[in-house]
Amino acid sequence: MTQGRRWILAARPQGLPARSDFRLQRFTVAEPATGEVAVRVAYHTVAPGVLPKLSGETYTAMVQIGDVIPGNGVGVIEASCHPDLRIGDRVAGELAWATHVVVRPESIQRLEPATFGADVPMESAVGTLGGAGLAAYFGLLRIGQAKPGQTVLVSSASGAVGSVVGQLARIRGCRVIGIAGSAHKCTDLVNSLGFDAAIDYKTHSDLAAAIRAQAPEGVDIYFDNVGGEISDAALLNMKLFGRVVVCGQTSEYQRVVPRGLLGMKQVITRRLTLQGFVVHDFAGEFEAARRELAGWMRAGLLLHRPTIVDGIEHAVDAFVKQFEAGGGGRPLVRVG
Amino acid sequence: MTQGRRWILAARPQGLPARSDFRLQRFTVAEPATGEVAVRVAYHTVAPGVLPKLSGETYTAMVQIGDVIPGNGVGVIEASCHPDLRIGDRVAGELAWATHVVVRPESIQRLEPATFGADVPMESAVGTLGGAGLAAYFGLLRIGQAKPGQTVLVSSASGAVGSVVGQLARIRGCRVIGIAGSAHKCTDLVNSLGFDAAIDYKTHSDLAAAIRAQAPEGVDIYFDNVGGEISDAALLNMKLFGRVVVCGQTSEYQRVVPRGLLGMKQVITRRLTLQGFVVHDFAGEFEAARRELAGWMRAGLLLHRPTIVDGIEHAVDAFVKQFEAGGGGRPLVRVG
Numbered sequence: 001m002t003q004g005r006r007w008i009l010a011a012r013p014q015g016l017p018a019r020s021d022f023r024l025q026r027f028t029v030a031e032p033a034t035g036e037v038a039v040r041v042a043y044h045t046v047a048p049g050v051l052p053k054l055s056g057e058t059y060t061a062m063v064q065i066g067d068v069i070p071g072n073g074v075g076v077i078e079a080s081c082h083p084d085l086r087i088g089d090r091v092a093g094e095l096a097w098a099t100h101v102v103v104r105p106e107s108i109q110r111l112e113p114a115t116f117g118a119d120v121p122m123e124s125a126v127g128t129l130g131g132a133g134l135a136a137y138f139g140l141l142r143i144g145q146a147k148p149g150q151t152v153l154v155s156s157a158s159g160a161v162g163s164v165v166g167q168l169a170r171i172r173g174c175r176v177i178g179i180a181g182s183a184h185k186c187t188d189l190v191n192s193l194g195f196d197a198a199i200d201y202k203t204h205s206d207l208a209a210a211i212r213a214q215a216p217e218g219v220d221i222y223f224d225n226v227g228g229e230i231s232d233a234a235l236l237n238m239k240l241f242g243r244v245v246v247c248g249q250t251s252e253y254q255r256v257v258p259r260g261l262l263g264m265k266q267v268i269t270r271r272l273t274l275q276g277f278v279v280h281d282f283a284g285e286f287e288a289a290r291r292e293l294a295g296w297m298r299a300g301l302l303l304h305r306p307t308i309v310d311g312i313e314h315a316v317d318a319f320v321k322q323f324e325a326g327g328g329g330r331p332l333v334r335v336g
Numbered sequence: 337m338t339q340g341r342r343w344i345l346a347a348r349p350q351g352l353p354a355r356s357d358f359r360l361q362r363f364t365v366a367e368p369a370t371g372e373v374a375v376r377v378a379y380h381t382v383a384p385g386v387l388p389k390l391s392g393e394t395y396t397a398m399v400q401i402g403d404v405i406p407g408n409g410v411g412v413i414e415a416s417c418h419p420d421l422r423i424g425d426r427v428a429g430e431l432a433w434a435t436h437v438v439v440r441p442e443s444i445q446r447l448e449p450a451t452f453g454a455d456v457p458m459e460s461a462v463g464t465l466g467g468a469g470l471a472a473y474f475g476l477l478r479i480g481q482a483k484p485g486q487t488v489l490v491s492s493a494s495g496a497v498g499s500v501v502g503q504l505a506r507i508r509g510c511r512v513i514g515i516a517g518s519a520h521k522c523t524d525l526v527n528s529l530g531f532d533a534a535i536d537y538k539t540h541s542d543l544a545a546a547i548r549a550q551a552p553e554g555v556d557i558y559f560d561n562v563g564g565e566i567s568d569a570a571l572l573n574m575k576l577f578g579r580v581v582v583c584g585q586t587s588e589y590q591r592v593v594p595r596g597l598l599g600m601k602q603v604i605t606r607r608l609t610l611q612g613f614v615v616h617d618f619a620g621e622f623e624a625a626r627r628e629l630a631g632w633m634r635a636g637l638l639l640h641r642p643t644i645v646d647g648i649e650h651a652v653d654a655f656v657k658q659f660e661a662g663g664g665g666r667p668l669v670r671v672g
Contacts (some may be wrong), residue, residue, distance in 0.1 A: 227600050246603045260598035264563050267582045267612035274610040276603035 002029040002078075005312055006068045006098030013055045016323045021054070022069070022316045029100040032081045038102045041095050041335045043123040044073030046309075046319035069097040072130070074111070074122045085110060092125035097315050099335050115290050119298040123332060128164055128297065128304040129290050135247055135279040136164035137289050141172070143277050144221040144245045148173030151215050153234055156225035158185040160330055161247060163193055165223045167302050170194045174221075177214045179207075179230060193303065207233035218242070226251045228259050235263040238270050246276040306332040338365040338414075341648055342404045342434030349391045352659045357390070358405070358652040365436040368417045374438045377431050377671045379459040380409030382645075382655035405433040408466070410447070410458045421446060428461035433651050435671050451626050455634040459668060464500055464633065464640040465626050471583055471615040472500035473625050476559060477508070479613050480581045484509030486556035489547065489573070491566045494521040496666055497583060499529055501559045503638050506530045510557075513550045515543075515566060529639065543569035554578070562587045564595050571599040574606045582612040642668040 003026060010023040032038045050071060053063045063069065073095035077087055082105050085091070093108030095101050116122050120129070127133065139161070140146050152169040156162045157178025166189065169176040178189045178198040186198035197214040204210040211219070211233055218239035224231050228251035231244075238244070252258050266272065282289070296302040309318040309331045318331040339362060346359040368374045386407060389399045399405065409431035413423055418441050421427070429444030431437050452458050456465070463469065475497075476482050488505040492498045493514025502525065505512040514525045514534040522534035533550040540546040547555070547569055554575035560567050564587035567580075574580070588594050602608065618625070632638035645654040645667045654667040 231600075246600065249600050249604065252601060258598040258600070260596045261600055262594040262596035264567075264582065264585050264594070264597055265588060267610060268585065268614065270612065271614060271617065272612050274603060276606065276608050278604065278607060281607065 002100060003027070004029045004098060004100035006096060006100075007312070007315055008068055009054055009063050009065050011065070013051065015055075017051060017054065017320050019316055019320055024313060024316075030102050032079050032102050034081050036102050036104055037077050037082050037085050037091075037108075038079040038100060039075040039091060039095060039108070040078045040100055041073050041075040041098055043075075043126065044071045044095055044097055044315070044333050044335065045126055046071060046097065046315055046322070046331060046333060048319075048322050050319075051323075068101070070094060071097050072126050074125050075101075090116065090122050092122070092130065097312070097333070099312060109286075112287060112290070115287075115294045117298075120294045121304070123306060123334075124294075124297065124304040125290075126332065127160065127306050128302060129293050131279055132160035133164045133293055134282070134286060134289055135161050136168055137293060138279055138282045138285075139245045139247045139277060140165050140168050140221070140223060142282070143275050144223060144243050146172045146174055146221055150174045150220035151218070151239075152176045152221045152223065153179070153211065153215065153219045153237070154223040154225070155179045155230045155234070156248070156250065157189055157195065157198065159225060162223070162225055163189075164302070166195045167193055167296075170196075171296055171301050175215075177211070177219075179211075192305075201230060208236040211237045221245065223247060224249075227261065228252060231261055232263045235261070235266040235270075235272070238266065238272055241271045242273075244272060244274040246274055306330075309333045311336050338436060339363070340365045340434060340436035342432060342436075343648070343651055344404055345390055345399050345401050347401070349387065351391075353387060353390065353656050355652055355656055358655075360649060360652075366438050368415050368438050370417050372438050372440055373413050373418050373421050373427075373444075374415040374436060375411040375427060375431060375444070376414045376436055377409050377411040377434055379411075379462065380407045380431055380433055380651070380669050380671065381462055382407060382433065382651055382658070382667060382669060384655075384658050387659075404437070406430060407433050408462050410461050411437075426452065426458050428458070428466065433648070433669070435648060445622075448623060448626070451623075451630045453634075456630045457640070459642060459670075460630075460633065460640040461626075462668065463496065463642050464638060465629050467615055468496035469500045469629055470618070470622055470625055471497050472504055473629060474615055474618045474621075475581045475583045475613060476501050476504050476557070478618070479611050480557040480559060480579050482508045482510055482557055486510045487551050487554065487575075488512045488557045488559065489515070489551065489555045489570055490559040490561070491515045491570070492561035492584070492586065493525055493531065493534065495561060498559070498561055499525070500638070502529055502531045504632075505557075506532075507632055507637050511551075513547070513555075515547075528641075537566060544572040547573045557581065559583060560585075563597065564588060567597055568599045571597070571602040571606075571608070574602065574608055577607045577609075580608060580610040582610055642666075645669045647672050 011021045013021045074092045077089045090111040091108040152174045154162045154165045158180045166176045175196045178195045186200045189195040189198040199210050219237050221243050222234040223245045225248040227249035312335045315333045347357045349357045410428040413425045426447040427444040488510045490498045490501045494516040502512045511532045514531045522536050525531040525534040535546050555573050558570040559581045561584040563585035648671045651669045
């Protein structure tokens with residue numbers, strides 16, 4: 001009988017999560033039932049988005065006391081009672097903060113061996129080749145319809161989605177300007193990710209003017225991850241017939257009363273198209289998109305730079321730190 | 337020498353316009369210079385939108401004291417010094433509150449004899465076949481991409497644009513719901529213009545629920561003339577992948593601080609497309625659109641119902657009344 005370790009919910013977080021809300025538990029890995037597979041987890045995320053499920057603020061997929069904490073991850077199949085998945089297959093999808101997990105195949109996807117290899121590690125399936133990378137891909141290329149020579153502006157440019165948007169815009173032959181929240185992030189966008197310019201919105205009292213200085217002829221595509229004031233500053237710089245890709249509205253999620261978009265008159269006078277999307281709408285094309293993204297990674301045009309935390313015993317620490325001041329990037333736990 | 341009458345600006349309106357701000361003047365009609373034409377005005381509008389030009393609140397095309405008041409209209413050419421326009425041609429465009437006006441052809445369009453006739457009076461060129469009708473046509477059919485069987489919601493449905501949008505939606509085979517500001521208007525939309533339903537927004541504390549009651553399966557196309565609270569209520573009723581035609585934001589124009597659109601999260605979760613437009617972008621297709629609209633008028637499918645005011649001497653009275661409580665519809669002055 002294989003022995004594993006997993007994090008379970010010990011107490012519901014009150015407000016911000018505490019380390020004492022979690023407990024690392026040893027357990028005996030169950031055999032998969034018919035239709036199920038057993039996965040040895042290689043990497044798992046500790047995304048902040050799981051918090052409402054732990055604190056009981058959401059009714060959908062709420063985690064009960066004693067339950068294992070859910071999280072996306074990648075792993076290898078160790079036992080299979082499903083005809084389409086074999087021992088040794090690498091998979092990505094909804095796994096858990098655990099060394100081993102038994103799941104149904106609906107919640108995971110098999111990783112194509114041709115896509116993942118030496119230059120495209122399997123853990124990129126929950127990063128640049130995962131939901132964030134796919135949102136950047138379909139958002140910029142399908143919803144935004146980016147064309148060579150266009151000027152692309154992206155908010156939350158250092159984030160998981162934004163950093164890929166900027167790199168894809170460069171690959172597509174666009175000029176790209178990022179908006180981020182620190183001088184350090186802005187330097188990284190330009191020096192490491194190839195952005196043409198980056199604007200630290202925290203140091204500009206007139207963000208619209210700061211954008212204008214970097215895009216005096218206007219913006220063709222604004223990739224919107226945040227909404228609010230930053231989006232209104234972007235609208236004031238759009239070219240006629242420009243496109244706004246509405247991918248996220250993170251500035252709204254914490255508000256009790258939404259602020260929204262004030263500049264609706266710009267939508268008329270500048271003949272703008274604003275389009276929202278959810279990456280899952282493109283699920284049928286994920287494999288083809290991953291192949292193209294993997295090709296760019298192999299060619300060195302698209303960087304995958306996860307913050308790796310080594311050892312499942314550090315998962316909760318990595319989770320909690322994201323809610324603290326200066327929490328930094330999104331960690332990926334190497335179960336090891 | 338032909339004698340005419342025209343309204344000139346006697347004093348700048350302070351806030352709302354007063355009858356004493358205008359003076360009806362007799363004048364001798366000038367001969368057109370090379371490239372100009374003299375037009376005998378048959379009908380002219382007294383649109384409220386001219387007020388900022390009179391009160392000096394706008395720097396573009398400001399009317400000076402002693403100047404004739406500008407306004408769209410239709411008329412017949414009485415003298416021409418332009419090779420493309422002949423005596424007897426009917427024209428529509430930027431004329432004036434006057435019996436006669438000398439203009440350059442750039443500001444007017446010749447009315448095709450094949451389009452206008454017994455069932456399609458020339459004055460419809462500044463109504464159903466004018467800017468408002470064309471905005472409804474291109475907004476609903478091009479920007480909205482209306483298809484048979486869809487549900488269309490239109491705000492300011494009794495207005496010049498909205499009333500045509502509703503009728504075109506019915507012609508296109510859509511179900512159409514209007515939002516208007518009085519019980520009388522709502523009755524008229526359903527009984528005279530063929531709307532499937534109409535909602536008086538002033539009598540509903542929960543407008544989103546009122547829309548839901550009329551469109552329980554959701555709205556495919558929202559034709560937005562007003563913005564603000566009404567648009568947010570509409571967003572809460574959009575179907576997945578619905579389209580919002582952003583034609584006007586009248587609720588914003590009077591505000592010092594814009595309110596904007598609060599429900600940007602709906603744009604993502606419902607995968608909405610919001611698109612702004614200006615009718616002039618379609619100028620190259622106006623003639624073809626007018627022919628199609630005229631065909632529907634002849635077939636009795638599209639009503640042209642201007643509020644006619646007889647006699648140029650009543651123009652100022654008709655203008656001022658629109659700013660008073662219960663001002664009613666948009667009048668058209670028959671110069672007579």
